[in-house]
Amino acid sequence: MSILANPDTAPPPRPALPPLRDVIARHGLSASKALGQNFLLDGQLLDRIARVPGPLAGERVYEVGPGPGGLTRALLGAGAQVVAVERDDRCLPALAELGDAFPDRLRVIAGDALAIDEAAEAGTGAHIVANLPYNVGTALLVRWLTAPVWPPFWASLTLMFQKEVAERIVAKTDDDAYGRLAILAQWRAKATLAFTVHRSAFVPPPKVMSAVVHLVPAPQPAGVAIGTIEALTAAAFGQRRKMLRQSLKAMPGALDALAVVGIDPARRAETLSVDEFVAVARAIDRARAAG
Secondary structure: OOOOOOOOOOOOOOOOOOOHHHHHHHOOOOOOOOOOOOEEOOHHHHHHHHHOOOOOOOOEEEEEOOOOOHHHHHHHHOOOEEEEEEOOHHHHHHHHHHHHHOOOOEEEEEOOHHHOOHHHHHOOOEEEEEEOOOOOHHHHHHHHHOOOOOOOOEEEEEEEEEHHHHHHHHOOOOOOOOOHHHHHHHHHEEEEEEEEEOHHHEEOOOOOOEEEEEEEEOOOOOOOOHHHHHHHHHHHHHOOOOEHHHHOOOOOOHHHHHHHHOOOOOOEHHHOOHHHHHHHHHHHHHHHHHO
């Protein structure tokens, strides 16, 4: 018995496209080290990344740093409406050709992703999918996780990072990679490591392995300020090998908050769960509000 695809969710047929290597050669493109670029050319791998957020037919996707458009092809092929922000003017002609192949489905913004009003450009409910430039990846992730309005404009994040950074995002307590980024990511989202990508998949090959991380927004705990979480984790992990009574003594209200929550000040930062950090931050904020 055959199973027919739902016509409302199935992606439209893909147009015939030239090999990505030919596009790169024809436009004289090369990955810019200054812009943190590494091109992905493996179509199967790019399609695999595009599947991580779930079915994209009819969905809006915001992509940062599309370069010559490898991942953009996969996203468009999956049926998405794509808004792509590209800082490298050399890549714009190749992206324009891709837009012609997928009429009314790709909008390219020439500019710096750190200066873009993403919510205005992509709209609420967009999926962010990107092979992030290494030099701005963490900064963009923190920006998306610290959005002042929560739930945020994005429905999910599917992001390529250096494997070391990806491991810091999903790390658990007592892990050497567990720290401020893990607390922030896992407080504000459900974070999972989708899969790793070998360095040989890129042109040119980077010196390190990469990994794709998927994040979905979580409900924001009431009564906790982002600034308090950031200050608390900065103090705690700034001296991560010391006991909390030592690392937090310079932060007003932190040691009192440990007592309120019932956390032993002889513990070290890497032993506290995300929920425990949130509880301490909430106690600090409540004490400040009271007086």
